[in-house]
Amino acid sequence: MGTVRIAFFDAKDYDRNSFVRASENLNYEISYFETRLTERTVRLAEGYDVVCVFVNDDINRAVIDALVSMNVKLIALRCAGYNNVDVEYAYQKIHIVRVPAYSPYAVAEHAMALLLTSIRRIHKAYIRTKDFNFSLNGLTGFDLHGKTVGVVGTGKIGRIFIDICRGFGMNIIAYDKFPAEGSGIEYVTLDELWKRSDIISFHCPLTDENYHMVDTESIAKMKKGVVLINTSRGALIDAEALVEGIKQRKVGAACLDVYEEESNVFFHDYSNHIVDDDTLARLISMPNVIVTSHQAFLTEEALTNIADTTLRNVEDFFRDEYCQNEVCYKCPQVDTCRQKHDRKCF
Numbered sequence: 001m002g003t004v005r006i007a008f009f010d011a012k013d014y015d016r017n018s019f020v021r022a023s024e025n026l027n028y029e030i031s032y033f034e035t036r037l038t039e040r041t042v043r044l045a046e047g048y049d050v051v052c053v054f055v056n057d058d059i060n061r062a063v064i065d066a067l068v069s070m071n072v073k074l075i076a077l078r079c080a081g082y083n084n085v086d087v088e089y090a091y092q093k094i095h096i097v098r099v100p101a102y103s104p105y106a107v108a109e110h111a112m113a114l115l116l117t118s119i120r121r122i123h124k125a126y127i128r129t130k131d132f133n134f135s136l137n138g139l140t141g142f143d144l145h146g147k148t149v150g151v152v153g154t155g156k157i158g159r160i161f162i163d164i165c166r167g168f169g170m171n172i173i174a175y176d177k178f179p180a181e182g183s184g185i186e187y188v189t190l191d192e193l194w195k196r197s198d199i200i201s202f203h204c205p206l207t208d209e210n211y212h213m214v215d216t217e218s219i220a221k222m223k224k225g226v227v228l229i230n231t232s233r234g235a236l237i238d239a240e241a242l243v244e245g246i247k248q249r250k251v252g253a254a255c256l257d258v259y260e261e262e263s264n265v266f267f268h269d270y271s272n273h274i275v276d277d278d279t280l281a282r283l284i285s286m287p288n289v290i291v292t293s294h295q296a297f298l299t300e301e302a303l304t305n306i307a308d309t310t311l312r313n314v315e316d317f318f319r320d321e322y323c324q325n326e327v328c329y330k331c332p333q334v335d336t337c338r339q340k341h342d343r344k345c346f
């Protein structure tokens with residue numbers, strides 16, 4: 001394999017550190033661009049073999065056409081989800097690889113951290129004691145032991161979250177489009193999950209099918225005081241319906257690591273700006289809402305795995321036909337798909 005040139009978009013200091021470490025003594029020339037990959041910035045990829053992108057880069061048809069015209073051969077996602085890539089359009093044009101798992105523990109543990117922070121009012125207590133205010137008024141929480149948690153999506157992250165919840169003595173119910181047989185998990189319908197859960201945590205991918213699965217209608221079916229945790233993808237929840245649900249005291253708390261319009265704000269410092277997004281501003285203003293900016297993955301272990309797997313994906317792609325982490329294009333030939341044999345899809 002000759003030197004592979006990689007245009008690295010949406011680069012942050014922590015990305016650069018882990019990729020510099022992982023690529024030491026290897027045959028890569030990596031240029032780090034702070035900007036996201038969009039129609040406006042795609043020309044930066046001229047002369048590169050690979051674009052390396054993350055969750056908020058926008059790889060739509062126009063971007064794919066531009067990449068193909070510049071002879072870029074591979075889109076290497078540094079994440080698991082690929083809802084920001086027009087995968088169907090890319091089929092037969094440009095290959096896409098991803099990092100299917102970097103640390104499911106990081107995300108599951110962050111979901112529990114958000115839940116505990118929220119229901120034990122740690123975010124409030126932290127600010128109070130910093131100001132030498134030692135009053136306990138308004139800080140009453142509730143026990144997790146004995147509560148029912150509804151888990152939507154029981155893949156890698158959902159299953160770890162379930163194990164953590166079991167450690168707290170919680171009752172677990174779950175919904176998954178493809179339930180894991182023999183897992184001992186009690187699967188229920190979505191309607192039953194909305195009805196029975198004291199806490200609901202989302203761990204499924206975002207698809208056309210489950211866009212806004214939490215909306216006015218589903219919130220109406222939930223228990224009064226339900227706590228919602230979303231560390232998956234923002235658009236699973238209709239943010240305006242959530243605001244209404246909280247205002248009506250139906251939703252007791254929301255823990256959000258993702259937000260449907262996050263690509264406009266997350267990962268940037270807007271502390272000296274007036275944020276335009278009124279829905280986000282309203283959510284952040286609420287005492288029972290905690291927002292982290294797509295931080296759940298951010299552990300040393302995960303960053304190391306992301307860098308190692310991404311560079312291995314690139315190497316696999318350029319060395320031979322082997323391409324274990326190629327995204328499935330769900331193409332018409334799905335029955336004879338070579339991916340089952342770990343080969344390139346086309």
Ligand code: NAD
Nearest residue numbers: 081153154155156157176177178203204205231232296297
């Ligand atoms: P996974 O593929 O191991 O599991 C996903 C599960 O969701 C599977 O069991 C699948 O059957 C199920 N599923 C698919 N469609 C569904 C639907 N419509 N309704 C209910 N369940 C459905 O994925 P994972 O590694 O556990 O990751 C889950 C999600 O977490 C990812 O899709 C991604 O969006 C998100 N994620 C977030 C972060 C973060 O930093 N916040 C990091 C990594 C992943």
